[in-house]
Amino acid sequence: MRNQMAQKCYNTNMKASIITIGDEILLGQILDTNSCYLARELARVGAETIEMRSVADTHAAILHAVEETFLSSDVVLVTGGLGPTKDDITKQTLADYFHTTLERNAQAEEWLQLLLAAQPERLKNPYNESQVFLPRCCVPLRNRKGTASGMWFEKDGKILVSLPGVPFETETIFPQEVLPRLKAKFTSLNVRYKMLTVYQVPESDIAQRLEKFEKSLPNGISLAYLPSPGFVRLRLTAKTNPDDLPILFEQLKKEISDFSFLENTSEKNEENIALRLRAAGKKIACAESCSGGNIAHLITSVAGSSAYFLGGVVAYANEVKTAVLGVRPEDLKQYGAVSQTVACQMAQGVRRLTGADYAVSTTGIAGPDGGTAEKPVGTIYIGVSGPNGTTAKKYWFAHTRERNIGRASVQALVDLLAEIEKK
């Protein structure tokens, strides 16, 4: 009984607000990625983000934002304004808000010493001393990647967490120190879910197929569609009755058994490819024209990708297509670089060059110039070569250059994955 008293638990839906502090954000010099990261992590466990704000690095702006968001939220997550050269405005403002003062925190001091001992060169800064002063009433949160500790405050049954603004520090402290504490406070956060990704079937077709299944779901279990170009992720979430989840997930899989899908998938197809290739022990390569290296970049963004990615050729000039990839000059002349024939020869060429089991290729017109009536901007061929042969498909993404490159790259990963999944 005493234990339960000490460990207050809330069973309501947790409502959160996120505040990011920083003049660089308001000047448009840096893109705020912390808000998106925190909102996604909160959504994953069933918490609701009701608002995000970015405010200036001043006492008045921070105080105003904290006061307003604390009224409507159970939890306020604040990032930024904690660097060693930030003049302690954020910490002083939080101390004022919680009617306390800054004092030397022994725990924070110990962590700072450990960190400085490990990486003296990287972390040397004359202002580090100020980092160990924290508001009296806060619980310090260990930051294993930087000198500024996080801080956990409670007031009137509500919680405020202050984290450093550097994304990789926030992304370290949040799962290690914040989420477990939130889960202990809010029992509603113990949401369970299962995911799968359906490839190359339009969302409307999947929705039609699953209409009856969705209607039959018991209270507390819901199906969400997260559509992306070329694939749709399905998330089956149990807010209550977690025991029903595995059975209903099996039923869901049966309903769409003739569609091409993968279980336990990430939102990133480069990670799904990693999963499949590691399991299959196969190697891949890519030959890129219009995607300009972005497919290789996506694949190699996954840690450990050197285990299955051999390499690629960015064949921007036609001479590189012929000399390096072995595309036949007469085919280039007859069909043009943006053609099914050339896409196939590029995929075959890089597979031969690297000895990969599978290869993917792109050739197209990313824009904004270079389009013709017959091949408008956004026309892109994607070739796939593997043990089952070589094919190429034509796509038309009528967007800006950036989006055409992005769409072509994602589609190439989807097509490659579909080929690897082929029985």
Next chain:
Amino acid sequence: MRNQMAQKCYNTNMKASIITIGDEILLGQILDTNSCYLARELARVGAETIEMRSVADTHAAILHAVEETFLSSDVVLVTGGLGPTKDDITKQTLADYFHTTLERNAQAEEWLQLLLAAQPERLKNPYNESQVFLPRCCVPLRNRKGTASGMWFEKDGKILVSLPGVPFETETIFPQEVLPRLKAKFTSLNVRYKMLTVYQVPESDIAQRLEKFEKSLPNGISLAYLPSPGFVRLRLTAKTNPDDLPILFEQLKKEISDFSFLENTSEKNEENIALRLRAAGKKIACAESCSGGNIAHLITSVAGSSAYFLGGVVAYANEVKTAVLGVRPEDLKQYGAVSQTVACQMAQGVRRLTGADYAVSTTGIAGPDGGTAEKPVGTIYIGVSGPNGTTAKKYWFAHTRERNIGRASVQALVDLLAEIEKK
């Protein structure tokens, strides 16, 4: 006189707030890039963004955010919540806020017809009809990239602008339709500035050199430092006395004449490279190991890059380094893949393979695994080959995989640019 009355002008500093609307943002499913884009464009003309908010797609949340931000700002920019399937919540909320109703707007209807005639397939949507209903009191703003018109409202001498949430639509309407109207309203926005980028000199060294120059600047003219890894952009801004700007800029250049710098530069070095290579008529190529295609991706993100970028090789596996790039197997064995020797041979190899004038290469340990005591994670060699010979430098970026790849790529572009700039 009448004209002046009709065209109210404000000479104060313009304060703006930015509101982005969308459940996808609050769920962390999409990253809000509009706020950053708008804040950067506003900063460029001397306006101050005092706050950014992201709120849910509901009447209450939108109304609350508009009411609050309108109190503290001269201009409120709203993006999102205007898609054809969004149930018109945003438009209805704005109509309520401005005490008016939605009605069919003849101008918006004409624009929609023109757009649908040009791209019937892409824009076909049964809900398009709703797009021509706008609040009575707004000035519609033409959207040349999508079906939702922007809207311009004025009230009590303040301005609210509503734009669609799709980034490339916002990025089209803002410069075409919004910025000129804002400049007509706020004479303070006619800020002039000149930029240059200094390469490979630490910010503190530049600041020391320019201390006297900065102190000597007349009122209304200021120097800003925008540091990035490997380079610092300097912006000389004239809020008043624009005629002094060219003279002072020449003086600034003289002060740092022994540093390596470029004028009129973009924040993106891939665009600066484009500028230089087009002027010089030279061609480039790249050979990437640890950067995994990201350098090629950055270079080809620039429209028209096929004029100077021949292509590249992503040599992830050692076999690709030897077979395709001609790296000597005995050197690989003796010095390891992550070495100055291999970086040089990779740059030379791709230059020979493609016939490029200049080539850049990377080889290193992006992490999180693969580091050793001698070559810890983040150790990266960048090679540059050109008419003046071939060299390679060692760097250590002790970060996450993503950041190590990003830093290595930016540094490679900086080193390539420095080589091209060499007299």
